[in-house]
Amino acid sequence: MASTPLSLILLTLINLQLLLLLSPQTQAQTPSAPAPSPSGPINVTGILDKNGQYTTLIRLLNETQVGNQIVSQLNSSTEGMSLFAPTDNAFNNLASGALNGLNDQQKVQLVQYHVTPKYYSVSDLLTVSNPVRTQASGATGVWGLNFTGKGNQVNVSTGLVVTQINNLLRQQFPFAVYQVDQVLLPEELFGAKPPASAPAPAKTPSGSPNTKTNSTAGGALAPTGAGGRNLVGWGLALVLGLACMAALS
Structure with a gap:
């Protein structure tokens, strides 16, 4: 029986140790789990490549460097950005030579027209x-998009093209990517060109076309017709007469 008090003491010490381990102060001193590391930069072409039908758009983003511009702006802007991504079929349905007819600057503007700076x-x-301002806007004016819709259906119009947003590839701030089934053609590049101005008509000579005038070396008008011939004859006779009188004198 003498061992009973010793057992009670040991149990009491064990309970005290457990209480200390479970106390809030002890728990606060335990190291917390590491916070998740921040995600890396947004991979624009990676988002498109994952869906497998944006080969032409990816090529244009790389060739024009617009893809790098988007990443750079996303890192420095608080407004975010949105990309309206035409599928490969959308590019294939363009008129023959529509892309090849654009110079390098116009290709940049076409790709930027599919990106909004918000x-x-x-x-x-x-x-x-x-209209919603796009990245193609600048010194040449506002290259805008127009949006209409109802419910979850959204249509986008350029003035030349109207198409529907069919798939949400990414809808998480700061970057949204929406699929469109037609290439968004800006009027500034693909609209009707103004007709070339016609050359000014040649000036007609003044006076009647039937008027016949003869000019002398000094610019005086020479007499014409029968009356003119008579005056010439009298003039010659007078000159001969004066010559004769001078010879006889």
């Missing part, structure tokens, strides 16, 4: 004020 969710696009 993040828009689907609900934003339904209530946005048109």
Whole structure:
């Protein structure tokens, strides 16, 4: 029986140790789990490549360097950005030579026309004020897009093309990517060109075309017709007479 008090003491010490381990102060001193590392930069072409039908758009983003511009702006802007991505079929349905007919600067403008310098969710696009400014806007004016729709259906218009947003590839701030089934053609590049001005008509000579005038070396008008011939004859006779009188004198 003498061992009973010793057992009670040991149990008490064990309980105290457990209480200390479970106390809030002890828990606060335990190291917390490491915070998740921030995600890396947004891979624009990676988002498109993952879906497998944007080969032409990826090529244009790389050739024009617009893809790098998007990444750079996303890292420095608080507004975010949105990309409207035409599929390969959309590019294949363009008129023959439509892309090849553009110079390098125009290709940059075409790709930039599919990018807005602000993040828009689907609900934003339904209530946005048109026209929406694109990255192609600048000294040449506002290259804008117009959005209309109802419910979850959103249509985008350029003035030459109207198409529907069919797939949400990414809708997470700061970058939204929406699939469109037609290439968004800006009027500034593909609209009707103004007709070339016609050359000014040649000036007609003044006076009647039937008027016949003869000029002398001094610019005086020479007499014409029968009356003119008579005057010439009298003039010659007078000259001969004066010559004779001078010879006889």
